[in-house]
Each structure stands twice: as C-alpha cells, then as structure tokens.
Amino acid sequence: MTLRPQPRFPEPDTEPFWEATKERNLVYQTCDNPDCTDKLIFYPRAHCNSCGGLKTTWNTSKGEGVVYTYSVVMQSRHPAFKDLGPYAVAYVDLDEGFRMMTNVINVDNPIDDIQIGMKVKLVWQEQGEGEIALPMFEPA
Amino acid sequence: MAQTREAAIVGIHEYPLRVAPGVSALQIKAASASKALEDAGISWQDVDAVYDTGSHQNIGGLGISEYLGLNPRLIDNTSVGGTSYEFQAHHAATMIASGKANVALLTYGSTAHSDRRAIGTAGATGQGSPTPFNNMEDPWGMTLISGYGMVKARHMHQYGTTNEQFAEISVATRYHAMRNPEAVKAMTALEFVGVNEITTQDVLDSRMIAWPLHLLECCMVSDGGGAVVIASKEVAKNCKKSPVWIIGGAEATKYRENGGDITVSAGAQSGPRAFEDAGVSPNEIDVLMAYDSFSITVMCLIEDLGFCKKGEGGDYVSQGILKFDQKGGPALNTDGGGLSSNHPGERGIFLLLEATRQMRGESTSQVDGAKLAVAVGNGGQLGARHATSPTILAAD
Numbered sequence: 001m002t003l004r005p006q007p008r009f010p011e012p013d014t015e016p017f018w019e020a021t022k023e024r025n026l027v028y029q030t031c032d033n034p035d036c037t038d039k040l041i042f043y044p045r046a047h048c049n050s051c052g053g054l055k056t057t058w059n060t061s062k063g064e065g066v067v068y069t070y071s072v073v074m075q076s077r078h079p080a081f082k083d084l085g086p087y088a089v090a091y092v093d094l095d096e097g098f099r100m101m102t103n104v105i106n107v108d109n110p111i112d113d114i115q116i117g118m119k120v121k122l123v124w125q126e127q128g129e130g131e132i133a134l135p136m137f138e139p140a
Numbered sequence: 141m142a143q144t145r146e147a148a149i150v151g152i153h154e155y156p157l158r159v160a161p162g163v164s165a166l167q168i169k170a171a172s173a174s175k176a177l178e179d180a181g182i183s184w185q186d187v188d189a190v191y192d193t194g195s196h197q198n199i200g201g202l203g204i205s206e207y208l209g210l211n212p213r214l215i216d217n218t219s220v221g222g223t224s225y226e227f228q229a230h231h232a233a234t235m236i237a238s239g240k241a242n243v244a245l246l247t248y249g250s251t252a253h254s255d256r257r258a259i260g261t262a263g264a265t266g267q268g269s270p271t272p273f274n275n276m277e278d279p280w281g282m283t284l285i286s287g288y289g290m291v292k293a294r295h296m297h298q299y300g301t302t303n304e305q306f307a308e309i310s311v312a313t314r315y316h317a318m319r320n321p322e323a324v325k326a327m328t329a330l331e332f333v334g335v336n337e338i339t340t341q342d343v344l345d346s347r348m349i350a351w352p353l354h355l356l357e358c359c360m361v362s363d364g365g366g367a368v369v370i371a372s373k374e375v376a377k378n379c380k381k382s383p384v385w386i387i388g389g390a391e392a393t394k395y396r397e398n399g400g401d402i403t404v405s406a407g408a409q410s411g412p413r414a415f416e417d418a419g420v421s422p423n424e425i426d427v428l429m430a431y432d433s434f435s436i437t438v439m440c441l442i443e444d445l446g447f448c449k450k451g452e453g454g455d456y457v458s459q460g461i462l463k464f465d466q467k468g469g470p471a472l473n474t475d476g477g478g479l480s481s482n483h484p485g486e487r488g489i490f491l492l493l494e495a496t497r498q499m500r501g502e503s504t505s506q507v508d509g510a511k512l513a514v515a516v517g518n519g520g521q522l523g524a525r526h527a528t529s530p531t532i533l534a535a536d
Contacts, residue, residue: 005263005278008270018275040398043276069297069402069523071289072351073281078263081281086351089282091290091396091523098398103280111351116297134279 004080007132016058017044021132024124026063028098029056042098063122064140065094072110088114092137106138113139143419146237148376148383149229149496149533151180151369158326158362158482161254165196165365166207168249172367173208180369181380182243187369189214189241191228193486196249204247214241220393222431223517225368225488226529230389232370242372246492249365250484253330259361259485260285261349277524285358285434286350287523292436293352295403298451303352305454306435307343309472310356310479312462313432314338317476320504326482330360357435359478359487366489368496384499388418388532396524403451405437406528407444407516414514414530415446422446426510427498428470429491431518432477441516445530464505470514474498474505491515492531499535511535 007018020027029041031048038050047054070090076082088110093099104120107113120137127133153175155168177184190212194200199207201215214235218227225246232244252259264278295301317323318337327335334342338356346355376383390413394406415421422445430441439453447469448456461469473479475494478487495513497503513533520526 004281005274007275007279011270011272011275013272014275042398043272045272069290069294071282071286071293071353072348073283073286074348074350075261076263076281076283077258077261078281078283081263084281087281089280089286089290091402093399099396099400101277101280101282101396116294136280 004134013046014044018132021124021135022130024133026061026122026135027058028061028096029058031056040097042100059096061094061096065092065120065137067104067114067116067118067120068093068099069116070104070114086110090114090137092120103136104138105136143387144237145385145387145534146373147233147370148373148385149368149492150371150376150379150381150383151176151182152493152496153179153367154322154490154493155249155365156322158364159253159329160251160363163251165249165251166199166204168365169196169204169247169367170208172249172365173245173247176367176369179381180371181378182369182371182375185210186243187245188212189216189232189235189244191216191218191232191244191246193217193219193224195219195486220527221519222433222486223488223519223527223529224486225492226389226515226517226531227391227527229368229370229386229492229531230391230529233386233389236370236372242375244370246368246370246489247365248367248486248489250486251363252361252484253363257361260358283350284521285353287521288434288436289350289353291402291440291523292434295436295439296352298403299454301439301454303344304340305458306357306439307340308457308462309432309435309438310343311338311340313473313477313479315463316474316505317480320476320481323476323481326360326362327480330362353434353436356479359433359483362482362484364482364484366493368489368492381500382536384496385534385536386531387534388414388420389529390414390417391527391529393525393527402523403440405440405444405518405522406526407441407518407530410528411445411516411530414532418532420512420532425470425512425514426507427474427495427513428472429495429513429515430473431487431491431516432473432479433483433487433518437518437522438472440522441518441528445514445516464507471505471507474503474507486519488517488519491517495533499533
C-alpha cells in the first residue's frame with residue numbers, strides 16, 4: 001500500500017508536533033508573552049503569529065472537539081487515497097481553541113454520518129512501531 | 141477619495157487555444173505580448189515595466205525580460221496565485237501614476253492541460269522541500285477541490301445556502317460561454333459532455349467531485365494565456381483604442397485561523413478599500429468578473445465585495461440578474477469564466493481581459509452601455525491561505 005504523504009524533516013517548526021505523536025500526544029503551543037492578546041498558536045511555529053514573541057510553551061490537547069466543516073473527497077488521483085473510497089477531510093475545532101486539518105473516520109457514509117458541529121474525539125492512525133501516528137477524529 | 145485616471149489598460153490579448161500541444165508557456169507569453177502591444181499600437185521597445193508571476197517554466201521577471209528582449213526600468217514578481225494579475229495591475233497603475241514607468245506589460249502562459257496536471261484532484265505530492273504548511277496538511281489527503289468543498293459546506297450550514305443557488309452561478313456562466321466562440325471551442329477541445337446551455341438540475345445531476353461540490357461547479361484545466369498592457373494617460377492618448385481606466389485597486393490576505401470564519405474571504409477587506417479608492421459603489425457596477433475557480437468562490441466574492449449582505453448571496457444569485465441581458469445587478473463572468481471558457485491555473489488575467497472588452501464594447505455578451513467593471517481575483521486556496529484583489533475599471 002502506498003503511504004500517505006508524510007511530514008518531512010528537517011522542518012523545525014512542526015518537528016516537535018510530530019515527535020509528540022510518537023507518544024500519541026496531540027500538542028499545540030501557547031505564547032509566553034503576558035501581554036499577548038491571542039496566545040494560541042497552531043499550526044506549530046517557533047514564534048507567536050499574534051505578537052511576534054519567540055517564547056512558546058507546548059501543551060497537550062485532550063483531543064475533544066467539534067467538526068467546523070468538512071468535505072468528502074470522491075475523486076483523488078493520489079495513489080495512497082485513490083482506492084480508499086469516499087473519505088472526509090475536515091477542520092476540527094479542538095476544545096482548547098485551535099483548529100486543525102484532519103480526517104473524520106469510522107463512519108459508514110461520510111456525507112450523511114458527519115455533521116458540522118458534531119462532537120468528535122481523537123483517534124490515532126498508526127503507521128508502524130516507533131513511528132509518527134496521524135491524529136484523526138471519530139464521532140464522540 | 142477622489143477618483144483618478146492616471147493609468148489605463150490600452151492593449152489586451154487572450155491566447156485563443158485552450159489545448160496547445162507543442163507550445164511552451166514562454167511562447168504563449170511572447171505571442172500574447174506581441175498581439176497586446178499591437179492592439180495598443182505601442183512598439184515592443186516602449187515597454188519599460190515588466191510584471192511576472194515567475195510561475196511559468198520557473199522564469200521570473202529577469203528571465204522573461206531577457207527572453208522578450210526588453211530592458212525594463214521596473215520589474216515586479218508578485219505571485220499570489222490566481223489573483224496575481226489584479227495585484228500587478230494595482231502595482232502597475234500606482235507606479236505609472238507616480239511617474240516611475242510609462243508602459244507596463246503583464247503576461248501569462250500555461251500548458252496545464254497539455255502537461256496533464258491534475259490540479260484539482262491530485263492531492264499533495266509529498267515532494268519538494270518540507271514546509272510547515274505541507275507537514276500540517278498533506279497527510280490527510282485534502283485535494284484542492286475538497287478545500288473549496290469545505291468552504292461551501294460551511295456556507296450552506298451557516299446561511300442555509302442551497303445547491304440550487306450555487307448552481308445559478310454555473311448556469312449564468314455557461315449561458316455566456318455559449319455566446320463566446322473561443323469558449324465553445326475550448327469546451328469542445330476539452331471534450332465537455334454537452335457543449336450547451338445548462339440548467340440548475342444539470343449542475344445538481346453532475347457527478348460529485350468533492351462533496352458538496354459537483355463537477356459543473358468546478359473550473360476546467362486548460363492551456364492558455366494572455367497579456368495586458370497598462371500605460372500612462374499620456375501614452376494612452378495615442379493608442380489605437382479607447383483607454384480603459386484603472387480607477388481602483390486594493391489587496392488583502394486571509395488564512396485558516398483558529399476560530400475564524402472560513403466563509404469570509406480576503407475580499408471583505410480589499411473590496412471596500414478598492415471601492416473607496418475608485419470613488420464608486422457596488423450598485424454602480426455593470427460587469428462583475430469574479431474568479432470562478434468554483435461556485436463557492438464567486439458566492440463569497442459577491443458577498444464580501446458588498447453586492448449583497450454576507451450570507452445573502454444565495455438569494456442574490458437566484459433573482460435572475462447574473463446574465464448579461466438581465467437587469468438588476470452586474471453581469472457575471474461574461475466570457476464564460478473558468479467554469480466554461482478557460483482556466484490554465486492563474487485565471488486573474490482573464491478577468492482583466494474580459495472586463496476591458498466590456499468597457500470597450502467588444503464582449504460577445506456585451507452589457508449595453510457598460511461603464512464600470514470589477515475584476516476580482518482570488519489566489520491561493522479559499523479555505524486556507526489566500527489573497528483577494530479587486531481591480532475597478534472605467535470606460536473612457
């Protein structure tokens with residue numbers, strides 16, 4: 001089976017995020033600057049994209065959130081996806097406030113069984129022992 | 141702000157072929173430049189400003205200047221995807237107004253179709269140097285079309301917009317395409333199923349590519365290109381055709397943001413600024429060339445530029461006003477758009493070309509007495525990082 005496109009390294013902004021997935025932790029950053037008015041940082045960056053601060057803290061998400069929106073891919077030419085059948089790509093709003101791209105899985109019919117606003121929880125798609133895992137979501 | 145008329149589009153050319161095997165992107169650019177300068181009545185060596193996106197065979201402003209044999213005193217490599225040419229028109233008009241240049245040349249060439257680039261459905265390649273974007277997006281298999289599908293799904297959820305309403309955009313665009321011989325040739329060359337006018341039901345019956353986007357809500361992948369010549373008012377006086385004045389422009393960006401509203405494009409920022417720059421309002425516009433990568437893109441641009449209130453685009457497009465021979469609002473995408481005429485990847489230049497034809501009275505779906513047009517491009521991806529720039533044009 002052809003592997004999905006993998007995160008590639010060296011890429012120092014996102015490497016800590018993917019390293020954390022080896023421990024099955026979904027992590028996000030917050031800005032350490034007390035004056036920063038929008039402390040949440042996601043996708044990962046070594047700086048705060050609200051205030052430009054260079055000190056950030058990594059936090060672990062509980063992995064609970066809601067579907068902000070989704071689309072069901074009926075046609076993908078990518079070898080890793082083309083035989084998958086219809087699959088849902090989604091933006092999920094985590095309860096901690098960050099929004100991530102992901103897949104919503106473990107549903108029979110992604111068009112009908114997923115709804116915007118639906119509660120979902122984190123599920124890991126394993127890719128091999130000691131490897132990174134892909135954070136995905138399923139109905140909570 | 142008072143309207144100024146310091147720079148005008150004086151020459152245009154749209155490369156006629158949508159399937160152009162054996163021709164390079166650079167050749168399309170050079171041929172289009174030659175024809176556009178001929179259209180203007182300006183000689184090759186009078187070009188003193190070169191604008192380029194650098195995305196055609198990876199050759200930018202320096203390389204294209206050498207290739208064309210020009211010695212510009214100004215080069216601009218602005219590259220923001222599909223709206224690059226509205227950004228460039230804004231820059232060119234501003235630089236010409238400040239006296240830094242007299243004749244600006246914008247060129248486009250692409251062989252996306254002949255290269256068999258599956259732009260909308262390919263997904264990420266997983267190649268090239270790693271970036272934070274790729275690493276946080278590629279593993280989940282989002283295709284370009286599903287990225288726009290996510291915006292449409294949210295629009296339907298948030299405002300109750302229906303598939304039938306979205307389909308109105310495709311229907312009006314095809315109506316115009318069928319009157320444009322170049323668009324008819326394009327659809328024929330690209331083997332469209334049914335080169336004819338379509339109904340909303342046809343759109344709903346077309347196959348789903350990425351729910352909730354149907355095939356007939358998605359632009360084609362063609363070859364093509366074109367050129368635009370922008371000149372100072374002094375130069376414009378001696379050109380062959382009436383100048384089409386650039387009276388307003390603005391630029392903005394927007395990103396996928398934590399807690400943000402994905403249904404609001406960057407046009408919500410740049411739209412009002414462009415209208416203020418031009419000293420006109422949306423209800424005065426005769427022709428709206430809005431980037432139709434997908435139906436949802438047009439819906440967002442109509443709302444965000446203020447042709448109706450946010451969220452009311454569905455009702456707006458359903459009231460029978462989009463076609464060139466209907467009253468009550470600007471005609472939409474009168475060349476047939478990316479949905480039904482051409483889309484080689486960066487369609488922004490064609491918005492300027494058709495808006496110019498309308499201001500000259502040369503469109504195949506000519507709006508009677510058209511005096512004001514908006515060409516609004518959207519580049520990047522609507523549901524993620526994108527740029528939106530309106531260029532407002534006025535007839536002489």
